[in-house]
Amino acid sequence: MKSKFVIILTIILYSKTLLAQVGIGTTTPMATLEINGDLKINTTTFETDEQVIRDSILVISQDGIVNRTKATNILNASLPTMVKASMSGGGNILHVILLGAPETIKYDTETIDNNNEFDTTTHTFTAKQDGIYAVNAQIKISSLISVSTNFGIGIYKNGVLIAEEEYLNVHTGAFSVSSPIRKVSTVIDLVTGDEITFKLSSSIASVDLLGNQTESFFTIYQLR
Template structure:
């Protein structure tokens, strides 16, 4: 059974209703969110489960491979990122630092320790060393190879203890320290102190370098070949 509507007014009204219906339907498909195995989708396509792609088109476009890597965050959201972003997200630590001036660095010791104020960085892949606080803060868990070297001025006084230390979270964990000996007013002790070690760090751990001594003050050389430090994450 069917009905035939006669008259221009009825035809015009039906046409308006049809156009309105199509518009609403189009808006629904434009803005709707589809969920698979979920009744509460939060994206245009929300899949609660595994995704399998059976076939893809091979491309020789190197730009596509470089700039169109799909990753999934900890909430399951897929995003397109560049290959550089992926590499930089786990770029291992590599740092070398020194003094900004080649002049003597004069330091006063409190409680037999003083922080070495390295204030110039040759390179720092992850921006982890703060030259204002002279502190390294680890951004990743791992094993780090850390080395520091100083060379004292020839006028350094006689002392039973003079050396350099690596300090982690405020505690000295490695040091190289021995006496300064003078014979006939001449310092006969080697002026270089150096310590290096493998240290396990977790994110947020801090490392500084210190001079340890029973002297009230010391002077060390500011030249880059004599006083420097390196930090390298090895795993």
């Protein structure tokens, strides 16, 4: 009977040891094995299985825990922002200017958006990472507008105008003597959460923009 008790006690103590947390360089381990210091591995096996290579990369989280992730997740997280968008359809896209206030341009079709940062419903770009960005935009006014009017395009950061091209579109009789195109570009510093929008300004109440992707579009590219 005594020997059975010893065996049971040994099993219980051994089980607790297996479930215990081990610390190297720390007396309060927060994981099954916690190392407070350098880790050196002298020999490794070269992995040739492509599936393992794609799906079994180890990364260290902000709290120091080692986790597994996919190689594509690492690549996507480190890719610079690239966005290009235009308008759906190739016809005239009406933009109404209320009380002279610039109107958000209806870029609603993406060609490229590798980090999913542009919302085609709100027509707003929201930065997901800090960096320096090159921003370019262009619009082309419809030939149906036959009056002289100011019109232009502006780049707005968090609702504040930071770059603009605007000048008078001159008509003489049935002919326009000014370029129907306005384009603007700038380089700006963005932090995560900053928003970029593009707005149309005009001295008349409504403007038709040509929606073809070669005529009205914008691009955003992260430089670093």
